[in-house]
Amino acid sequence: MSESRRRSKSRHRRRSTAVMIGAPLAVTAAGVLAYGSVFGIGAPEKASAATAPTWATAAADGFASVNALGQNGTYGGRDGRTVTVRTLADLEKYATAPEPYVIVVAGTITMNPVGKEIKVASDKTIIGSGTSGHIVGGGFFLGPGVHNVIIRNLTIRDAYQGVWNDKEHDFDAIQMDGAHHVWIDHNDLRHMADGLIDVRKDSTYVTVSWNRLSNDNKAFGIGWTENVVTDITIHHNWIRETEQRNPSTDNAAHAHLYNNFLEDVPDTTIRSSYGNYARGKTKMLLENSYFQGFTNPVIRDTTATLVQRGNVFSGTSGRNESGGGTGFDPKTYYAYTADTAAQVPSLVKSGAGPRSSLGTTATTTAAATTLTVAKDGTGQYTTVQAAVNAVPANNPSRIVISVKPGTYRETVKVPSNKPHVTIQGTGASRKDTVIVYNNASGTPKPGGGTYGTGGSATVAVEADDFQARNLTVSNDFDEKANQSLSGHQAVALRTASDKVFLDSVIVEGDQDTLLLDTAAKDRLGRVYMTNSYVVGNVDFIFGRATAVVDKSVITLKKRWDGTSAGYVTAPSTAADRKGLLIANSAITGAVSDRTFYLGRPWHAGGDATLDPQTTVRNTTLSAAIKTTPWTDMSGFSWKNDRFAEYKNTGPGAGTASADRPQLTDAQASGQEVADWLGGWTPSAS
Numbered sequence: 001m002s003e004s005r006r007r008s009k010s011r012h013r014r015r016s017t018a019v020m021i022g023a024p025l026a027v028t029a030a031g032v033l034a035y036g037s038v039f040g041i042g043a044p045e046k047a048s049a050a051t052a053p054t055w056a057t058a059a060a061d062g063f064a065s066v067n068a069l070g071q072n073g074t075y076g077g078r079d080g081r082t083v084t085v086r087t088l089a090d091l092e093k094y095a096t097a098p099e100p101y102v103i104v105v106a107g108t109i110t111m112n113p114v115g116k117e118i119k120v121a122s123d124k125t126i127i128g129s130g131t132s133g134h135i136v137g138g139g140f141f142l143g144p145g146v147h148n149v150i151i152r153n154l155t156i157r158d159a160y161q162g163v164w165n166d167k168e169h170d171f172d173a174i175q176m177d178g179a180h181h182v183w184i185d186h187n188d189l190r191h192m193a194d195g196l197i198d199v200r201k202d203s204t205y206v207t208v209s210w211n212r213l214s215n216d217n218k219a220f221g222i223g224w225t226e227n228v229v230t231d232i233t234i235h236h237n238w239i240r241e242t243e244q245r246n247p248s249t250d251n252a253a254h255a256h257l258y259n260n261f262l263e264d265v266p267d268t269t270i271r272s273s274y275g276n277y278a279r280g281k282t283k284m285l286l287e288n289s290y291f292q293g294f295t296n297p298v299i300r301d302t303t304a305t306l307v308q309r310g311n312v313f314s315g316t317s318g319r320n321e322s323g324g325g326t327g328f329d330p331k332t333y334y335a336y337t338a339d340t341a342a343q344v345p346s347l348v349k350s351g352a353g354p355r356s357s358l359g360t361t362a363t364t365t366a367a368a369t370t371l372t373v374a375k376d377g378t379g380q381y382t383t384v385q386a387a388v389n390a391v392p393a394n395n396p397s398r399i400v401i402s403v404k405p406g407t408y409r410e411t412v413k414v415p416s417n418k419p420h421v422t423i424q425g426t427g428a429s430r431k432d433t434v435i436v437y438n439n440a441s442g443t444p445k446p447g448g449g450t451y452g453t454g455g456s457a458t459v460a461v462e463a464d465d466f467q468a469r470n471l472t473v474s475n476d477f478d479e480k481a482n483q484s485l486s487g488h489q490a491v492a493l494r495t496a497s498d499k500v501f502l503d504s505v506i507v508e509g510d511q512d513t514l515l516l517d518t519a520a521k522d523r524l525g526r527v528y529m530t531n532s533y534v535v536g537n538v539d540f541i542f543g544r545a546t547a548v549v550d551k552s553v554i555t556l557k558k559r560w561d562g563t564s565a566g567y568v569t570a571p572s573t574a575a576d577r578k579g580l581l582i583a584n585s586a587i588t589g590a591v592s593d594r595t596f597y598l599g600r601p602w603h604a605g606g607d608a609t610l611d612p613q614t615t616v617r618n619t620t621l622s623a624a625i626k627t628t629p630w631t632d633m634s635g636f637s638w639k640n641d642r643f644a645e646y647k648n649t650g651p652g653a654g655t656a657s658a659d660r661p662q663l664t665d666a667q668a669s670g671q672e673v674a675d676w677l678g679g680w681t682p683s684a685s
Contacts, residue, residue: 060150060183062207062233062256065334069147069205074181076125076150077101084129088112095120095140104129105154111138115159115171115193122146128153131354131392138171139192142203144178153354155188155394165217165243169193177201184208188353188394190215195245197221202229204253210236212353212394215270217243223250228281233330235259236344238352241270246294251280256330257289258338261348264293267520271295274319278304285309285327290344291316300324312341353396369397374404384412384423384435393417400424403471405432411439416462416497416519423459425471430506430533433471435459440477441512442487450487453512457494462519467501468493469684475509479560491515495545500527501682508535510560516545521574528673528682539570542602544610546578548676549585556589556596556624564592564624569599570633571612571641579613579642581676587652588622598629601641606634613642615671617663621652628659646671 059065060074067073080100085091086107094101100123116138120126126140127133127150135156142149151174159171171193174184178201189196189211195218199206202225213219219242222230230252239246240263249255257276264272274296278284281303288310291297296318300306307327313320330336339347356369371387372379379402381387387401398420405427412435414421425433439456454460459473477490489512493502496517507514513536518525527547534541535555541547558564568587573579580599587598598621601612629645629652630638645653646663656662663671 058150058152060181060185060207061209061336062235062330062334063205063231063254064181064183064207064233066205066231069180071147071181071205074148074150074183074205074207076148076183077103077123078125080123085109091126092118095124095126097121100124102127105133105135107132108134108136110136111159114138114161115169117141117172117175119143120146120149120151123148125150125152126154127151128155128354130356131155131395133354135173139173139175141172142174142176142179142182144201146176146179147181149179149181150183150185151187152183152185153187155190155354157188157190157192159192161193163193166193172196172198174198175200176203176206179203179206181205182207184211186210186353186355188212188214192216194218195221196242197247198224199230199232200224202227204230204232206230207233207235208237209233210348210352211238213237213239214241216241218245220247221245221250222247222252222255223280223282225251227251228253230255231333232256233334233336235336235338236348236352237261238263238348241265241268242272243270244273245277246272246275248274248277249279249282249284252282252284254328254330254333255282255284257284258287258336259341259344259348260289261344261352262289262291262294262297263345264295266293267522274299278306278324280304282306283325283328285330286311286322288338288341288344290314290341292345296320298322310338310341312344350396353394356395356397370400370402372402372404373408375406375408376404379404383410384408385410388412388414388418388421391418391421395420398422402426403433403435407434407436409436411437411458411460413460414463414466416464419464419466421463421465422467422469423471424467424469427470430470430472430504434474435471436474436476438475438477439490440475440482440485440487441489442482442485443477453487453489453491454494454496454515454517456489456512457491457515459493461493461495461500462497464497465499466495466497467503467684468505469503470505472506472508474506475513477510479510495527496525498523498525499680499682500525501684502527502529502532503682503684504531505529506533506535508533509540510536510557511538511540512536512542513540514542516541516543516547516580518544524577524678526677526680528677528680530682537566539567539600539602541568541580541582542570542572544572544574544577544579544604546573546676546678547580548673549580549582550673551583552585554582554585554587556587556591556622558591564595566591566595567597567600567631569614570602571599571614572602572604573611573613573642575609575611577613578676580615581671581673582614582616582619583673584618586620586622586650587616587625588620589624591624593623594626596624597626597631598645599638599643600631600633601636601638601643602633603636608636611641615642615644615646615663616648617646617668617671619648620650621648623651625652627654629654630659 305325
């Protein structure tokens with residue numbers, strides 16, 4: 001943050017008589033984006049000036065809605081023409097023009113030079129078209145007297161110059177010096193050289209709502225003036241992986257912070273030094289926000305007033321302060337309704353950031369965007385991976401990849417920055433749509449080395465909230481033809497994320513078919529599989545996830561040489577997690593009697609701190625299951641870990657013994673499907 005001359009400013013305030021509040025998003029008219037979906041923009045370069053799209057008439061809530069300083073609320077460029085821009089020249093042309101404009105950013109615009117901040121003039125709405133509007137390497141500046149500006153639904157990113165606490169480059173996403181009536185809403189701001197948002201030098205009547213602020217040293221600075229002038233509302237923002245100014249609020253007349261989610265993500269290099277900070281003579285009301293893992297979550301100067309109510313602090317440490325006076329009542333200036341703090345993480349995670357449509361409130365699930373895949377060229381894409389590649393990074397809502405019947409010989413990876421993806425076959429049967437490949441652990445990679453077990457997966461899912469349905473995922477590696485190859489583990493499907501829903505699928509292979517993993521040893525990874533089939537022979541349901549196989553068929557198959565021998569599960573569960581649960585299912589297959597174990601403990605890498613768990617309950621077991629269904633692995637005894645059954649039936653079932661533990665009714669009551677899912681209710685979307 002660069003410092004410059006401080007100046008004073010007088011102003012008059014009167015209470016607004018027409019406040020636009022109701023739902024948290026505060027949109028005054030419903031409607032979808034007029035220029036197409038996130039993936040296709042059909043507008044001409046300059047749109048008609050006759051009627052602005054319905055979402056362009058939205059007006060701000062919070063302090064930005066107050067009638068003051070000659071400006072009755074904040075509604076941006078709704079009285080002007082609507083234009084669509086795809087170049088830096090056009091964006092700058094319309095943003096700096098004296099006339100009102102609604103400026104639709106319909107693609108990625110790279111700033112030149114790096115760090116450029118376009119000097120936005122008054123009466124502007126700058127809004128991304130769906131989630132496709134990206135500003136890269138720079139941002140926006142609102143100077144003295146600039147007013148009635150809306151910056152909405154954009155991703156502003158990547159002006160970082162390689163120095164974490166950068167003192168040389170004042171490259172912000174959004175900076176304002178002496179502006180008023182500004183609404184910053186539903187943006188994704190990250191990885192800039194200085195701050196993400198700076199509200200400086202007596203800027204006032206500002207609302208910052210439903211944004212994601214991340215991956216930056218300084219998130220959000222307010223003040224840098226001796227005058228106690230700024231009125232600001234900050235609500236429903238997700239602030240994560242930031243070190244300081246979360247926000248830092250200096251000499252603000254009224255700072256109303258509510259329903260924000262501050263998250264210090266574990267096991268990253270970015271650690272919080274503090275959260276919300278009331279500095280100078282600030283009057284701050286902090287309510288119904290959620291702090292996760294933050295160091296010094298709330299601090300104040302002795303000269304500041306900070307009133308807290310209804311906040312939740314989970315895993316925080318250090319200073320958590322309030323006091324200094326009685327504060328203020330925001331309802332003196334505007335109406336609002338705060339959500340409960342317990343709701344905030346889920347609300348903000350699902351609602352913050354750019355939206356494919358701004359015609360609904362943030363608490364309403366947006367309609368899914370659908371991409372079509374067809375081998376014959378009748379879809380948008382001919383491969384599944386091409387469709388995954390088209391999903392924008394950090395997409396905020398469901399995207400369905402609809403795959404027409406056919407065999408797609410390819411590997412597919414859904415990376416961690418592409419959540420809320422569904423891959424769905426459109427055939428009449430699970431068998432009609434097949435994604436298949438034949439890598440094994442020992443298969444040489446083109447660039448050298450081998451794939452390894454995890455890298456052999458035909459489909460690899462690293463993104464949260466993934467769904468797959470009505471298709472087959474297969475690894476058809478030929479063990480018999482590759483006996484000289486070292487490493488025959490060949491994964492069909494690997495998951496390493498949370499909230500994975502597998503519905504009506506077939507996952508087939510031989511050894512290590514279904515790898516249910518987590519992003520890290522201490523990260524939760526829940527998987528729910530139902531109405532599905534899993535086929536394999538050795539350790540073919542394995543990993544450290546908290547995973548349920550429910551109402552499904554587990555099919556045992558012979559080894560490559562025709563022998564019957566194998567293991568259904570190989571859990572690698574952390575000591576404080578639940579492992580693998582097979583419930584209400586059937587284990588069967590055309591193999592010899594008493595040749596398969598239900599499982600063995602996989603202490604990955606020889607890690608003795610793990611506590612592998614498999615529970616098989618209310619499941620029909622064929623005669624293929626051994627009478628002693630659990631066995632040791634790599635020097636670790638199954639008896640030192642967690643293996644049990646409950647009320648299984650069929651010729652492979654057995655009675656309780658030292659070699660065949662059975663849960664009591666009381667124990668089983670704590671090992672239901674719902675216990676594994678931990679508050680998550682999978683639903684098709």
